[in-house]
Structures are given as C-alpha cells and as structure tokens.
Amino acid sequence: DAMVIQNPRYQVTQFGKPVTLSCSQTLNHNVMYWYQQKSSQAPKLLFHYYDKDFNNEADTPDNFQSRRPNTSFCFLDIRSPGLGDAAMYLCATSREKNGIQYFGAGTRLSVL
Amino acid sequence: AQSVTQLDSQVPVFEEAPVELRCNYSSSVSVYLFWYVQYPNQGLQLLLKYLSGSTLVKGINGFEAEFNKSQTSFHLRKPSVHISDTAEYFCAVRLGSSNTGKLIFGQGTTLQVKP
Known part of the structure; x- marks a missing residue:
C-alpha cells in the first residue's frame, strides 16, 4: 500500500494559472x-516542513509556496507557473529530520 | 560546497552481466550516503544506505555498495543484472551535521539492460 501519495499523477496547467499539487502520508x-526534478536532472529540494515549521531553501523562487494544514497533508502551490516550471514534483517524508526519506510517485506538471 | 558526481550518465549492459555505477562526493564533513532507484514515471525508491559501521552495505534487489572514505566514493554494484533493473539510479548524500535532512543528489545514471 502506498504510504506517500501524490495527486494528481499528471497535471496540466496554463502559463500563469495557479496550480496546487497535493501530497498525503499514512x-x-x-x-x-x-x-x-526537471527532465534528466537530479531532484532539487524546494522546501520542507518539520511539523508546522516551514523551511525554505535559499534559492527557491517566491512563486513556489507550501501549506501543511495537518500532519498528513502537504500542498505545493505555484502562484504563476512559467514554462520553466514544467517538471516532476516529488514529495517525501521522514520521521525525523535526519531520518530515511520515503518518496511518493510524483506529479508531472506540464505548463502550456 | 558539497556535491555529488555520478561519473556515467548512461550505462548499457547485457542481461546477467555485472554492473558498477560510480558515485563520488565532495564534502569536508562527515556524510551519510544513499542510492535511490527511479523507474519511469515513478518516485524514488531507496536501494541502500550507509550511515555508519561496515563500509560494505547490501540493499534490495541484489545491489550492494562500498563506502570508500579515502576516495570519497560510494559505487553501486550488482553481480548479475536483469532486464527489470533498467531504470535511473541516483546517488545522494546528506551531511552529518545537517539539521534539515536535505539530500544532495547526483545527476543520475541510466542503467540500460539489454537482452
């Protein structure tokens, strides 16, 4: 049974139209x-939550936001997607900050 | 700055042959090391990890890796590959001093197993 679930698996949005990606964990x-993760590139950390504490990577664009309403769910909001934001977005969880990370299947975002 | 280099972007190999995927890292502090596998249109699955102890670690699907501190390497090996091993493989490091758990990934190596 999937433990880190990402929805949807594929998302198509229009240039400049806000989009939200979802991640849940059991x-x-x-x-x-x-x-x-852009095509043929390594995954790159955008941000993370430790409980309710939000931690942004220094080079994450302001266009990317995140919400974690409870322990189980975390959302990635892209306020005004550009063509360069087309990528696979991967959610991962760990018990503690230095624990093993478990990944979801990812959401592939296309921007038209 | 810390970095991870996977020396081969693509590794073609015939079924049942041995394979080695190379990974080198750059860090002035202690690190933890990981190998993940990614099948097409899937997320990342942990193959194996080195946290401490024996430098030879065994993972799932018959893979193993050896941590070599002097050469700052963590190469992944399998003595006999199957068609189903065709996938993208990522080496990753986490700083021992990290308070975020951030993983730094290499660029990935595509393993292509041919019949």
Missing part, C-alpha cells in the same frame, strides 16, 4: 519535503 512522519 506514516505519521514529522517531516515532509518537496523536490523539483
């Missing part, structure tokens, strides 16, 4: 991460 882990 592991009751404290930490949730969002990575961006």
